[in-house]
Amino acid sequence: MSNGDPVIETRKVSKYFHDPVTAQVLKEVDLVVKRGEYASIVGKSGCGKSTLMYILSTMDTDYEGELYLDGERVTGLSHDRLSRIRNEKIGFVFQFHYLISEFSVLDNIILPGLKLGRFERPELEERAMGHLRTMGIEHQARNMANQISGGEKQRVAIARALINDPLILMCDEPTGNLDSRNSAIVEEIFKRIAAEHHRSLLVVTHDDELAARTDRIITMDDGRIVAL
Numbered sequence: 001m002s003n004g005d006p007v008i009e010t011r012k013v014s015k016y017f018h019d020p021v022t023a024q025v026l027k028e029v030d031l032v033v034k035r036g037e038y039a040s041i042v043g044k045s046g047c048g049k050s051t052l053m054y055i056l057s058t059m060d061t062d063y064e065g066e067l068y069l070d071g072e073r074v075t076g077l078s079h080d081r082l083s084r085i086r087n088e089k090i091g092f093v094f095q096f097h098y099l100i101s102e103f104s105v106l107d108n109i110i111l112p113g114l115k116l117g118r119f120e121r122p123e124l125e126e127r128a129m130g131h132l133r134t135m136g137i138e139h140q141a142r143n144m145a146n147q148i149s150g151g152e153k154q155r156v157a158i159a160r161a162l163i164n165d166p167l168i169l170m171c172d173e174p175t176g177n178l179d180s181r182n183s184a185i186v187e188e189i190f191k192r193i194a195a196e197h198h199r200s201l202l203v204v205t206h207d208d209e210l211a212a213r214t215d216r217i218i219t220m221d222d223g224r225i226v227a228l
């Protein structure tokens with residue numbers, strides 16, 4: 001696979017919620033994110049950004065239209081196939097980090113790696129330590145996840161998302177809970193991931209300044225993409 005190939009593609013993806021009344025939340029969304037691209041998604045609260053991210057991440061399979069990941073049609077695949085593909089090809093970072101608080105930082109990061117089984121534990125630990133060093137928190141590796149600060153947890157979540165070398169890192173409001181200093185650190189890490197590792201990044205954000213520093217801004221309004 002080379003730069004420019006599509007990593008993620010949607011074809012006319014629509015989504016309805018039926019509670020309390022039926023409402024169409026995504027309206028025939030066509031989107032392509034290419035290899036090495038660093039893109040942001042912006043738009044008013046409630047316009048469908050998180051709903052779209054859940055579909056792109058393959059976690060929500062209840063939609064109309066088609067989803068392609070790394071050239072493969074993933075719409076309609078079994079739960080097991082999807083979870084394997086997701087673990088191998090997609091890294092996620094959500095606003096709330098979902099670390100396991102009674103596990104060490106290191107064990108949290110390597111967990112998806114053990115599950116995939118592409119690398120052995122010593123190699124996973126080495127890779128995890130490399131990410132922690134890049135992020136300036138290697139001294140926290142053996143501490144429990146509930147003993148570190150919010151900004152550090154977010155960086156641990158990023159390291160965890162990177163452990164299986166995903167093609168694309170998807171982040172929903174990754175800096176939403178962070179102060180400006182920690183936001184800047186996270187942003188710097190994203191730039192490095194895109195530039196040095198040629199991975200794709202898709203970041204939902206409220207932060208116009210963060211969006212302005214990505215390569216491409218995707219604007220959503222009322223369930224549609226209105227600007228690419």
Ligand SMILES: Nc1ncnc2c1ncn2[C@@H]1O[C@H](COP(=O)(O)OP(=O)(O)O)[C@@H](O)[C@H]1O
Nearest residue numbers: 017019020025044045046047048049050051052
């Ligand atoms: N589980 C759900 N059931 C019903 N409506 C939902 C559900 N999740 C989200 N919505 C509605 O879908 C719309 C889009 O939500 P969301 O994707 O979270 O927006 P954003 O992330 O852009 O703020 C909103 O109107 C929201 O109220």
Ligand SMILES: [Mg+2]
Nearest residue numbers: 049050051172
């Ligand atoms: Mg949201």
